Amino acid sequence: MIGIDTAGIAEQLGTAADTATAIPQLAAETGLDVDGAYAVQTALVQRRLDRGERLVGLKMGLTSKAKMAQMGVDEVIWGRLTDVMRVPDGGTVDAGDFIHPRVEPEVAFLLDRLPEPGEPLGSFTDAVRAVAPAIELIDSRYANFTFSLPDVIADNTSAAAFVVGPWSPVPDGLDNLGVLLEIDGRVAQVGSTAAILGDPRRALDEGIRLAGRHGVRLREGWVFLAGAATAAVPLRPGAHVRAVVEKLGTASLRAA
Numbered sequence: 066m067i068g069i070d071t072a073g074i075a076e077q078l079g080t081a082a083d084t085a086t087a088i089p090q091l092a093a094e095t096g097l098d099v100d101g102a103y104a105v106q107t108a109l110v111q112r113r114l115d116r117g118e119r120l121v122g123l124k125m126g127l128t129s130k131a132k133m134a135q136m137g138v139d140e141v142i143w144g145r146l147t148d149v150m151r152v153p154d155g156g157t158v159d160a161g162d163f164i165h166p167r168v169e170p171e172v173a174f175l176l177d178r179l180p181e182p183g184e185p186l187g188s189f190t191d192a193v194r195a196v197a198p199a200i201e202l203i204d205s206r207y208a209n210f211t212f213s214l215p216d217v218i219a220d221n222t223s224a225a226a227f228v229v230g231p232w233s234p235v236p237d238g239l240d241n242l243g244v245l246l247e248i249d250g251r252v253a254q255v256g257s258t259a260a261i262l263g264d265p266r267r268a269l270d271e272g273i274r275l276a277g278r279h280g281v282r283l284r285e286g287w288v289f290l291a292g293a294a295t296a297a298v299p300l301r302p303g304a305h306v307r308a309v310v311e312k313l314g315t316a317s318l319r320a321a
């Protein structure tokens with residue numbers, strides 16, 4: 066796009082993340098549209114790859130009505146995950162590394178080999194080796210966690226960290242499993258995997274389609290986060306967070 070300083074915007078967002086300092090929204094002022102925003106996201110993630118991080122997956126955002134309502138944005142979006150964002154199950158994050166971190170319960174897929182572009186996606190079990198409960202830690206780089214659609218896309222859909230619990234073989238049904246988010250042993254959010262596009266398996270079709278539009282292909286061995294099943298909850302220092310997904314078990318995280 067002519068006139069948009071893709072590299073400059075990516076640098077601002079990257080520095081905001083690196084220094085845990087919020088910045089004002091920038092899409093309206095710079096005229097950034099959705100395609101331009103994905104170009105910024107690519108440059109922002111490239112900045113991480115240039116310092117040695119590796120791409121390890123893709124995440125979907127705003128696949129649930131609860132999230133769309135919470136964020137005031139009503140389109141499905143996607144972002145990229147790198148190895149540095151991954152926190153071991155039961156691991157600890159330093160809340161001070163983030164601006165205003167929130168956590169949300171998700172379902173993760175471990176991807177198998179996917180068909181070439183243009184070829185039909187086989188069955189879900191051909192595409193996915195295993196599934197797991199997961200926690201996504203999101204941290205908008207924008208002040209007050211407030212953004213427009215192009216703003217959040219440019220900001221790699223608020224991706225900051227994630228935890229994947231134990232992998233299980235793909236169960237028969239994934240479309241109506243109970244989901245809990247617990248903070249310090251208390252239930253903070255209750256939901257169902259049905260909240261994720263009616264069935265989290267649908268998120269994979271959307272991810273392949275939407276990322277494909279920008280030339281991004283999902284890879285064997287990648288983690289795919291299907292999107293939050295509930296609204297996100299602020300992460301406070303000292304908190305112990307558990308996401309529980311019926312049949313799949315638990316993922317957990319501590320904040321220092």
Ligand code: OOG
Nearest residue numbers: 126127132222223292293
């Ligand atoms: C955008 C990311 C949304 C999800 O699971 O819906 C997301 C945000 O809410 O900051 O990751």
Ligand code: MG
Nearest residue numbers: 126201292293
């Ligand atoms: Mg999420």
